[in-house]
Amino acid sequence: QVQLVESGGGLVQAGGSLRLSCAASGRWSRLNVMGWYRQAPGKQRELVAVMPSGGNANYADSVKGRFTISRDNAKNTVELQMNSLKPEDTAVYYCNAVALSTSLRSNEYWGQGTQVTVSS
Numbered sequence: 001q002v003q004l005v006e007s008g009g010g011l012v013q014a015g016g017s018l019r020l021s022c023a024a025s026g027r028w029s030r031l032n033v034m035g036w037y038r039q040a041p042g043k044q045r046e047l048v049a050v051m052p053s054g055g056n057a058n059y060a061d062s063v064k065g066r067f068t069i070s071r072d073n074a075k076n077t078v079e080l081q082m083n084s085l086k087p088e089d090t091a092v093y094y095c096n097a098v099a100l101s102t103s104l105r106s107n108e109y110w111g112q113g114t115q116v117t118v119s120s
Helices: none
Strands: 002-007 010-013 018-026 030-039 046-052 067-072 077-082 091-100 106-110 114-119
Touching (some): 002 091, 002 106, 018 030, 018 091, 030 067, 030 077, 046 067, 046 077
Parallel strands (some): 010 114
Antiparallel strands (some): 002 018, 018 077, 030 046, 067 077, 091 106, 091 114
16 A cells, blocks of 8 residues: 655746655555656646656656656655746646555555646
């Protein structure tokens, strides 16, 4: 079982920066993948960035060059550095994890979401 708690959302002007953080707690064998998704009003939830344990990050085309995902496996955290923010980045951002349990089952977990609002 994994619990994910996000922090760092808020209001920022276009062109500004924001850093999101997600902390995982609970019990697992391995956090295989950690990442960030977002959902804007009236839109489907979409992938923003993901990072497998020991692997390379993958980004949505819309955020490449502006956002950076990082993991600290010792602290069980994942962060999203967002630069050059645009109004279209406005959304609720969700932390996501795919974890292998102690009984070797793969499960997906979601945080509660944190609001990011970019004003023009």
